[in-house]
Amino acid sequence: MKLLVCISKTPDTTSKIAFTNGNSEFDTTGIQYIMNPYDEWYALVRAIELKEAAGGSVTVINVGPATNDQTIRKALAIGADDAIRVNAEPKSSMFVAKQIAEQAKAGGYDMVFLGKETIDYNGSEIGAMVAEYLDQPYISYATKLEATGNQATVERDIEGGIETVNLSTPFVLSAAKGLAEQRIPNLRGIMMAIRKPMNVVEPVGANDPAVTVSFELPPAKTGVKLVDPENMGELVRLLKEEAKII
C-alpha cells in the first residue's frame, strides 16, 4: 500500500495566543510548535500500522518553509519512510490543498491521510479540497479503518452516532480520535530519521481565495460569581432569572 500523510505544524496547545501588527498577524514570539495532534496521533500512526501489516510505504507531506523540517523529521522518526516538503509560506487552505493534490497525483497513492482539522485554524477543509482535486471519495472524521487489498471499511463520527462506509481505494481520509494510539519516537527511530529522504519541491501556482485579515481575542470573563455550596436553590435561581439560560 502506498500511503501519503499530510502533516502540519501548529502552536503547542499551551500557547498563549496573541496578535501583532495591528492584530493582523499571529504573534509567534515565544511560541513552541508541535505536529498537529490529529495528524500525528491518528493519521500518521494508522498509516504506519497499515504499512507494517501489509507492506508498502508511508510518505509524509508538509507545505511550509525550512523551519518545518524539525516537525517533518519527527514524523520520519515515528516511522514514515520519506517526506516531501513543498517550499512555501502558505496563506490559505486552498493553496495548501492544491500543492498536496499535485504531489498526490504525481505519486499515485492508495490513500491520503490527514488529521480531522488543525488545532490553530480549525478549518477542516484541506482534506475535502484535496479529494475534490483528485476526484476521489473523502471520508472525514474516521475513528476506525481496516483495509485489505484495495477494499476498506471506515467508521466515522457523525452527530449522535457512527457511520460505517465500505469503499475501494484510492480515497482521502481525515483522522479523529480512536483511529490509532499516539506513538512516541524511540532512539532508533530518531537516528534512522536523519538518513531518510526529504524531498524539497517548489510550489505550483495557486490562488488564495480566502485569507485572514484580522484577529481578535474573545472578551474576558468579568469574574466569577460564587454561590454558597449549601444553597443550590440560589444557583438555580441565578441561571433562570439572571443568566436566563434555562
Added chain:
Amino acid sequence: MVLVYAESPGGQLKKAAFEAITYGKKVADLLGVDCAAITLGTNVADAGQLGKYGASKVYNIGSANLDGFDSQLYTKAIADAAGQLGATTVILSHTSTGKSLCGRLAVRMDAGSVSGASGLPTNDGSFKVTKGVFSGKAVATYEINTENKVISLMGNALKPEDTGAEVGVDALGIEVGASALTTAQSKQSGEMVPLPEAELVVSAGRGLKGPENWGMIEELAGILGATTACSRPVADTGWRPHHEHVGQTGVAIRPNLYIAIAISGAIQHLAGVNSSKVIVVINKDPEAPFFKAADYGVVGDAFEVVPRLIEAFKSST
C-alpha cells in the same frame, strides 16, 4: 442568489438546517439577493417549513442515490444546482456532513470558503466573515475575494428565526450518478441531543474518581434535558465513551450552558468549551483554574453539591 443546503438525514430536517437558512437569509439581505434552500434525497419531510425561516424557494433533488451520504455526489449535486439556479454563495452547516463538503464545494465552484463561520458577514466593498480559531481562543476575520463563496455555519451560532411563511417545494432535474460507497449508520448517544448541537451540557472530570460515580451526572443531565460530556483523561481511561471528550483535541462545543464538575480547567480543556455562553464550575479546589473562565462557581465537594443541585432543579420545576 444565496443557496442554503438544508441537511435532512433520514428525511428529517436538522436543527442546523434551520440555523443555516436563517443565516442564509441574512447573507442574502446583505448582498441584496434572494435566498433559496435545497434538500437532497427522497422523502424529505416538511421541507416547505424552510420558507418560514427565510427561503423564498425550496428545491429538492429527489434521487435515491443521495439518500446515503457521499461527499463526491453531494458536492456535484449542490454545485450543479447552484449553477442552474445562478447561485454564487452557498451556505452549509458545519456538521460532519458540511465539513466533508465545504472545501470540496469550494474547489468545484472555484470559490473562496470559510468553514465554521460564527458571525454574519459584512460587505463594505470586500466580503468578510468571522470564525473561531485556535480552538476558541481567538476570533479571526476572513476575507473572501472570489465571486463564488462557500460558508459553513458553526452550530448554535445563531437562533433560527421563524418570520415568514411555508413555501412549496420544486423538484430540480439534476442528474446524479451512483455512489461508489456503501454506508450504514448506527445511533450512539441514545436519546440525548448530540454534543455539537446541544444547548445544555453537563460535563465531569477526573475528580469524580471512577465511572461508577456518573449516575448523578446523568441524572442532572436528564433533569435539564442536557447532554453529558467529559474531560480527556476520563475518556482516555475508558470511564466514558470517546465521543463525550470535549476540548482542544475532542469535540469543540458552544452551548448556552456548560456545567463543569470536578474538572480543573486545563488550557486544552478550556479551548474547546470557552465559547459557551454561560459556564458553571463546581470544584472543591478554590484555586482551580476553571473558576477564572466561569460565570458562576461553587467551591465544594461534587459528591455533596451535585445531589443538592439535582434536588434544587427538581423542586424548581
